[in-house]
């Protein structure tokens with residue numbers, strides 16, 4: 001049963017409840033059915049009578065109150081609306097206007113320490129032979145849908161922006177090359193082709209990044225996990241770092257070659273992708289005369305730690321909390337130079353989470369940052 005069907009059933013049950021009032025057996029039977037239906041719903045449901053007092057609430061609503069109203073009971077519509085106003089962080093939503101209507105829906109944003117959730121609140125009246133009986137409020141957690149919507153609209157606006165420049169360049173170069181009457185010398189044509197190639201690679205990268213976001217978001221990311229030695233990760237990372245990046249500064253890998261270093265377990269290409277992203281960021285957001293990245297790898301009994309330290313611009317306390325958010329860029333001018341999408345760290349965080357690990361950052365403005373990737377050690381069978 002979808003939500004609409006459930007609510008129709010609910011409305012019918014609600015009105016039958018009133019009809020059956022005279023017969024206590026039927027009344028009890030309806031009440032039982034209603035109670036079970038409401039219990040089975042993940043949406044919070046509150047029934048109000050004509051006096052706007054709460055006459056029934058389901059478990060999901062009680063749970064909602066526990067989280068967002070310090071467990072304080074709601075006994076009438078006034079208190080219900082007050083609670084929504086108190087929770088809501090979206091200034092543009094007029095909850096009182098919503099409350100004054102018979103049928104309406106609004107979205108509210110609720111912030112708890114460390115997490116933001118979005119709820120859709122629907123209100124509708126229940127009638128019996130055109131006679132109003134009361135109101136129903138349903139509260140649905142729409143965080144997932146909201147975030148997907150946000151990603152979509154962000155992608156659309158970024159796509160039009162990020163695609164525009166390379167596409168304009170490609171078009172210009174191709175049109176130049178196509179101009180049949182001109183006899184371009186070979187090195188000029190070659191330069192144009194190199195430019196086209198670079199722009200195409202950039203577009204491809206953008207698409208790969210967005211596909212990763214989608215996969216992480218929808219839980220469809222496939223990891224090809226296996227055991228692999230540390231030296232393989234380091235060698236692969238060095239080989240894959242573009243020449244342009246390597247030449248920007250010094251990159252040092254520190255790790256204990258003498259000890260019996262445990263094997264890493266995971267999707268090597270994905271772990272490498274994270275490490276490369278951190279190294280490139282360390283060089284990009286870096287104004288030092290001599291840019292330096294130190295990758296320090298060590299372990300304890302449970303985890304392997306990959307620490308990437310740079311001597312770059314650093315990240316302010318305020319921004320530190322936000323840099324793992326999708327599309328977040330602390331320094332737009334530096335980010336624009338990098339041609340980044342503001343998605344690298346959010347993807348890295350998602351990839352490491354999928355590996356059962358964590359990624360953390362410590363930073364001081366104008367001094368540099370250290371990103372630490374923590375991967376669990378898995379015993380080799």
Ligand code: ADP
Nearest residue numbers: 281282285323329330331340341342343344345
């Ligand atoms: P992008 O680099 O594409 O903008 P990221 O998700 O990789 O996206 O990074 C998000 C933001 O975090 C960057 O725009 C930058 O402002 C900040 N940032 C990331 N890494 C560093 C770093 N090593 N030093 C300073 N700022 C950083």
